[in-house]
Structures are given as C-alpha cells and as structure tokens.
Amino acid sequence: MNTVYMDNNATTRVAPEVVEVMLPYFSDLYGNPSSMHTFGGQVGHAVDEARGKIASLLGAGPDELIFTSCGTESDSTAILSALQSSPGKRHIVTTRVEHPAVKNLCENLDKLTGHKHKVTQLPVNSDGTLDLNLYEESLSDETAIVSAMWANNETGVIFPIKEMAEIAKSRGILFHTDAVQAVGKIPINLSQVPIDFLSLSGHKLHAPKGIGVLYVRKGTPFVPFIIGGHQEHGRRGGTENVASIVGLGKACEMAAKQMQDENTRVKGLRDKLEDGLLASIPSSLLNGHKTLRLPNTTNISFEFVEGEAILLHLDRFGICASSGSACTSGSLEPSHVMRAMGVPFTAAHGSIRLSLSVYNTEAEVDFVLEKLPPVIAQLRAMSPFWQGEHKGKTGSSQCKCSCS
Amino acid sequence: MWEYTDKVRDHFMNPRNVGEIENADGIGEVGSLACGDALKLFFKLDDAGRIADAKFKTFGCASAIASSSALTEMIKGMPLEEAEKVTNEDIAEYLGGLPKEKMHCSVMGREALEAAIAYYRGIPLPMAEGEVVCECFGVTDIEVRRAIAESNLRSVEEITNFTKAGGGCGKCHERLEELLREARHEVQQIIPDKRPTRLTNIQKIKLIEEVLGREVRPTLRKDGGDIELVDVDGDFVIVSLRGACGSCKKSQTTLKEYVEKKLREQVLDTLIVEEGK
Ligand SMILES: Cc1ncc(COP(=O)(O)O)c(C=O)c1O
Numbered sequence: 193m194n195t196v197y198m199d200n201n202a203t204t205r206v207a208p209e210v211v212e213v214m215l216p217y218f219s220d221l222y223g224n225p226s227s228m229h230t231f232g233g234q235v236g237h238a239v240d241e242a243r244g245k246i247a248s249l250l251g252a253g254p255d256e257l258i259f260t261s262c263g264t265e266s267d268s269t270a271i272l273s274a275l276q277s278s279p280g281k282r283h284i285v286t287t288r289v290e291h292p293a294v295k296n297l298c299e300n301l302d303k304l305t306g307h308k309h310k311v312t313q314l315p316v317n318s319d320g321t322l323d324l325n326l327y328e329e330s331l332s333d334e335t336a337i338v339s340a341m342w343a344n345n346e347t348g349v350i351f352p353i354k355e356m357a358e359i360a361k362s363r364g365i366l367f368h369t370d371a372v373q374a375v376g377k378i379p380i381n382l383s384q385v386p387i388d389f390l391s392l393s394g395h396k397l398h399a400p401k402g403i404g405v406l407y408v409r410k411g412t413p414f415v416p417f418i419i420g421g422h423q424e425h426g427r428r429g430g431t432e433n434v435a436s437i438v439g440l441g442k443a444c445e446m447a448a449k450q451m452q453d454e455n456t457r458v459k460g461l462r463d464k465l466e467d468g469l470l471a472s473i474p475s476s477l478l479n480g481h482k483t484l485r486l487p488n489t490t491n492i493s494f495e496f497v498e499g500e501a502i503l504l505h506l507d508r509f510g511i512c513a514s515s516g517s518a519c520t521s522g523s524l525e526p527s528h529v530m531r532a533m534g535v536p537f538t539a540a541h542g543s544i545r546l547s548l549s550v551y552n553t554e555a556e557v558d559f560v561l562e563k564l565p566p567v568i569a570q571l572r573a574m575s576p577f578w579q580g581e582h583k584g585k586t587g588s589s590q591c592k593c594s595c596s
Numbered sequence: 597m598w599e600y601t602d603k604v605r606d607h608f609m610n611p612r613n614v615g616e617i618e619n620a621d622g623i624g625e626v627g628s629l630a631c632g633d634a635l636k637l638f639f640k641l642d643d644a645g646r647i648a649d650a651k652f653k654t655f656g657c658a659s660a661i662a663s664s665s666a667l668t669e670m671i672k673g674m675p676l677e678e679a680e681k682v683t684n685e686d687i688a689e690y691l692g693g694l695p696k697e698k699m700h701c702s703v704m705g706r707e708a709l710e711a712a713i714a715y716y717r718g719i720p721l722p723m724a725e726g727e728v729v730c731e732c733f734g735v736t737d738i739e740v741r742r743a744i745a746e747s748n749l750r751s752v753e754e755i756t757n758f759t760k761a762g763g764g765c766g767k768c769h770e771r772l773e774e775l776l777r778e779a780r781h782e783v784q785q786i787i788p789d790k791r792p793t794r795l796t797n798i799q800k801i802k803l804i805e806e807v808l809g810r811e812v813r814p815t816l817r818k819d820g821g822d823i824e825l826v827d828v829d830g831d832f833v834i835v836s837l838r839g840a841c842g843s844c845k846k847s848q849t850t851l852k853e854y855v856e857k858k859l860r861e862q863v864l865d866t867l868i869v870e871e872g873k
Contacts, residue, residue: 504658524700
C-alpha cells in the first residue's frame, strides 16, 4: 500500500538530498568541530557553512544563530533567558493557541523558577486570528517577554508578527516567536522584523528530528539554558550535532529555492483539496482564516462525527492525517486550539488536519478527495445526531464548565 | 497511536447491528455531542422476555463504536435479567481489552443498556438521580462510586479513564478524591479491620518500629542490609537504608514495594515511606 503522507505539520520526510550531504559526517568526517587539527577543523567549516545557509533563509547574521536539540529547547531557552535577563519583570504575554512547548512552559514557570509569574494568554477570534488592540492593551511595564507563534501548527493561521514585534520593541519588551511551522513555508526576513528570539525545528522542513535553532538578535541580552563548554560562543554547551546541522543547512537552502513552489503549486493542491472536501461533504467547516494561513495546511471539521474514527478509516487507505479531537489527543477534550477558537462542539471533535509538502502530488489529492467523503458518510450514518438534513447548521451544545 | 486489539478493529471497521429499531421495547441514550461520544441503544424483546434484537447508533471514536457493536452482539438472545448483569468489564473483555484511557467507552455501553432497561420498565434511571460531580461531562456521584467499587479504582486518573469525570476543567478533582476516600472507608467497614482508625504519634511510631523489627529488618539483613527509622511526620515515615540496601540501585523499589507495603498493611494505609537524606 502506498503511503499518502499529509501530516507534514507533525513531521516531514527528510529530503534525499539532505540525507546525502549528511552521510559523510557519520563515517569519514567524524571529527569534532572544536578540535585544533585540520581533521576536526574541516568539520567546523561545514558547520559554519550550514550556519550561513540557515541565516540566509532567515535574513539573519550567522552569529545570531544558536544550534539546539529541537524547537522545544529553543522555545524554553528564549523564554527562560528573557525572564532571567529582566529579573524585575514577572509578566509574560502569550496566546491561547501556542504549541505545548510554549504553553506548558508558561503555565508551569512558577514551579521552574520559584517565582510567581503573571501570564496573559491572549484569546483568538473564531477564525484563529489575533486582535492587535487586545495585544497592545495587555502589555505593561511589568512585561518581560512576548511569545507568540508565527504560524499555528493545527490551523496554519499566521499571526501579524511584524506588527506585534514592532509594538513590543517600541515599549522595550523582548519578543520571541515560535516559527517552527513558518520557517521554510513562508518568506521570513529578520532584517525587517524586529524580533529578539525566533525558534525553528529541523524536522518540520525536511531536515532530521533532533536539530533546532534559536535565533537571538545581536545585542539582545542572553542567558544560556544548557551550560557547559564554549560551543556556540558559550551560549549552548554540548558538542554540535554536526550531521544534522549540515542537513539543516541543506534543507534551508532547498527551502529557499522551493519557496515559490510551496506558495504556488503546493498551495494550489491544498486549495483543491480543501475546496473539494468542503464542496462534497455537507456540514463541513474550515477552521482558520481563509487567507492569513500557511500555504500547506487545511483544517476542516466534519460535524457529528469523531476525529479518531475518521483517522483510523483513512489509515486503512494509507492516508496520514491528524485530528484535534479529544480521543486523539489522549485527553477528553478537543484541542486547546479548537477550544480557543470557539469551534462548536458538534464540530470540534471532528476536526481533521491535512498538511502538505512539496512531495505531495495531485494524484494524492485526488485520492483523498475520493476516499474521505464516503468515510464521513459512513460514520454519519452511524451517528445518533446526524439527521441527513443539517444544512451546515451547528448544534448548540456547549462546554458547560467555566474553563474555556 | 492507540493499541487496539484485532477484535476492536474488527468491530470498528465492520460494526454489527448499526441502526434503529422501530417500536423498540427499550431505548437508552447516553453521552452528548459536547462530551465527544454518545450512544443510542435499542432493543426488542420476544414473547419469552429475551432480547430478540438490538441495534445502536454511536458518535465517537473507534473504541466507542466497537464497544457499542460488541454490546449488541453480547446481549442478543439474553433474557433481560441476564442482560442486566452485563458490566463494562464484560464488554472490554469481549473485545480482548481496551486501552485504559478508553475504558469509559465500555462504561458508556453499559450505561446505555441500563438506560434502555429502565425505559422499558418505565422507571427513572438511577444514575441520573445523583449529585452531578463533574459538570464538564455530566457525571454523577453514583456513577463515580460504582466505577470505584466495581473496577477497583484507586486514583482520580483512573476515575477519569473509566467515567470521564475530571477530564475537563479539573475543578472536581477534590470531590473525586473525597469519593475515593469514602469508598476506601466503606471497603474497610466491609472487611473487618483490626487496625485502630486513629493512632497517636507515639502509637504510630511504636507500631512502625514493631513491624520494622519483626518483619522488615530480618528480611533486609538476609541481603546484608539494614533499616533505621529516622522520623515520623504525619503520614511520612522517614527511614535510612544501610549497608547493601543503601547502595543498591533497587533501594527505591525496596522502599516503596516492600517497606511501604508492609507498613501500610500493618500500621496505616496512608503511610508514605521516604528515605532521609
Ligand atoms: C509550533 C510548534 N512549536 C514547537 C514544536 C516542537 O518542535 P520539536 O518537536 O522540534 O521540539 C512544534 C512541533 O511539534 C510546533 O509545531
């Protein structure tokens, strides 16, 4: 059975070209980049070269990049650094739809730092967008850092990071963005956007898992998270994950070249898929803003059916997708993103995310368009709530608790 | 990815008895869209009072659908009195087991059956009478108490796995803890317990010393170790492990699985044993 992989926001295939440039660093070129000898030194050069390629994708300076082990480490490092470098300030502004890497960290800071922190989690509109006025009002002299994701992993919705960063800068507040989903998919030019910290993760852009980068703007105060040797100019101890760094360099170089393709052909495929599903399946709703969105992501709710059941049926056809339903998350409630957007409960449990990459083909889109509608129809025929005549109206049942 | 048995997969992919029964004798509806799963169960009796036909409609995940399908297969042909005795554990067992986080799917099946039987008899549903403990998922104390007793639940997390109670905003966790404590005392009442319910600190320390001296120390000494009581602070029993035990990597296991167990059995079942630094 062929795998139709449409879960690229979860992780991506490592590009064959990336694997190829990595291989020598597992065999012949095993030197330590910090060594004095030429044998290690050549490896150091490879790391420098990769750093340059990554910097150029971001419009950053090579010295502004710190290699980390993953996006999560980058997020933790940035936020904890900001709190330590402005010890008098105990307020953080973030959003309700952040990835757990930021959300759970912010919610558990008290335990980590031993200090009480005030965390403002900004709400989002029903289309997942952010209200800039609310954002501006939330900032105060107490605010140490703003952490807002560039693009949402579940819906693909893009936040106005440039405007947000400018506002923070004008108030002297540090600004971090989790750009794990944005890097490689949409153009980013940090010479134009005054952010202080940016996180990215290799495995979301066809590099391997286990490599991340934290961008720290020149001049931004920085306190290391992992302390040890002098690697990364003492900003992150630990011998470099050389092969992965080289791979990430290649992946960034390729992403720059493929940016056009991603935003035209892949976007076209996504649109075909999305429009096709919305048209052929009644009572289906798009989650997230129609245009302020990553080119590869679509998140659709099918009312009156449950996401895990949909995924398992798709799995039978080799189609890989994911869901914001309660059952798939291992919790009993739909994802925090769906809840923050106020997606009706009739629909939140049946949300499916399909996320494409440059490797997807039109034939694959057609295959999903053929297989998915009957799955929904089959599950609905079994659903006690499905009347066959809902005409896209949503039910009125809501969460009764006061948590959301 | 959930680890489902082949039986669960089969009943999910090819659910038996999907549909509704016209003029059904029993109809039971549980769950809601908001909760993420719901089941509507129908049955028809024959002249002898046996379940001649059963059908269902389910909104929910794979295990909810599989549990519903399994339930209808199980009860078909059963006299009502026998069907009444089907428990959620029976449903889970029929399916070759369910992941523990999914046990509430089997509970939902059983509750739908109870609701359908109550409907047939024209009596109110006992479950609905209780006090609503978990507002997010509309779970009553009666449901929680029963799950604790029948499935021998020991933590809030387990209660959530079985009934969903506590899986939302979390505000009811304290109340659930209370129900757990109450259930434990009930159990103690049923099995006569020679242990005194209240101990003064001195009594507690004496008893602990006694158990350590009589059972624990001799066992540890056999392996070249020893144990010393350092302090007792409320329920916390601070000990130090000596000799072979102290350096043994398994000392944590020894402490919890052996020492704590012994003390709980013979002194007080709320004791927590920790190693002093
Ligand atoms: C928005 C976002 N932030 C952070 C992460 C975490 O990245 P990593 O898996 O590299 O730690 C992810 C990936 O799951 C993500 O989508």
